[in-house]
Amino acid sequence: MASFAQLIGRLKAEQQLKSNINQSSLGIDVEEEKIDLEEARSDYRDQVEEAQRGMARNQRKRSRRGLLGSVLGTALSFTPLGAVGGALVGGLASSLSRSRVKPYTQAISSNLPGGKFHAQARKDFSRDIASTNKFISDAAEGQSLLNMTNALNDAYNVYGFQNAYGEDVRDFFARGKERRAMRGLEKNYGDDIQERLLGNTQV
Numbered sequence: 001m002a003s004f005a006q007l008i009g010r011l012k013a014e015q016q017l018k019s020n021i022n023q024s025s026l027g028i029d030v031e032e033e034k035i036d037l038e039e040a041r042s043d044y045r046d047q048v049e050e051a052q053r054g055m056a057r058n059q060r061k062r063s064r065r066g067l068l069g070s071v072l073g074t075a076l077s078f079t080p081l082g083a084v085g086g087a088l089v090g091g092l093a094s095s096l097s098r099s100r101v102k103p104y105t106q107a108i109s110s111n112l113p114g115g116k117f118h119a120q121a122r123k124d125f126s127r128d129i130a131s132t133n134k135f136i137s138d139a140a141e142g143q144s145l146l147n148m149t150n151a152l153n154d155a156y157n158v159y160g161f162q163n164a165y166g167e168d169v170r171d172f173f174a175r176g177k178e179r180r181a182m183r184g185l186e187k188n189y190g191d192d193i194q195e196r197l198l199g200n201t202q203v
């Protein structure tokens with residue numbers, strides 16, 4: 001029969017074993033939640049990079065469409081519409097073309113499961129996601145104003161180009177027309193002389 005001291009010793013050993021198991025389990029839980037945080041952070045960075053690429057793609061599309069509007073306005077500025085008319089048409093075309101590209105609105109999501117540990121890290125992570133989504137939302141809301149600002153700049157560029165280089169471009173094409181007309185006259189004159197010479201030869 002076990003003595004009282006042995007029973008006490010066995011009880012203490014069992015309690016210590018339970019304590020060690022609990023501590024070990026606690027350590028595992030802490031480590032698992034740390035891994036969850038790291039994975040969630042990695043996924044967050046991937047989503048942010050994708051958002052940056054999406055915004056950059058949309059901006060390139062808007063720039064190309066704005067350029068087409070500017071080219072149209074510049075071409076029309078050489079018609080009776082003039083510099084002002086070309087600038088108005090170019091600015092309007094730029095604005096409409098840019099507006100057809102929808103702003104990037106894909107929000108960042110979190111795949112972090114709930115947990116009992118790393119409270120501060122969880123708060124920081126939630127704050128980062130909220131801040132990023134606020135930036136995406138604000139950028140989308142402000143895109144209309146930015147499109148209008150860029151369109152006005154395109155219109156101003158059309159007007160400035162026409163005022164600065166319009167006469168030079170017209171003169172260039174006018175001289176080209178004159179050269180083509182001269183070549184036509186020279187050809188006709190040469191053909192006429194050739195016909196006369198041939199006529200004289202035949203006579």
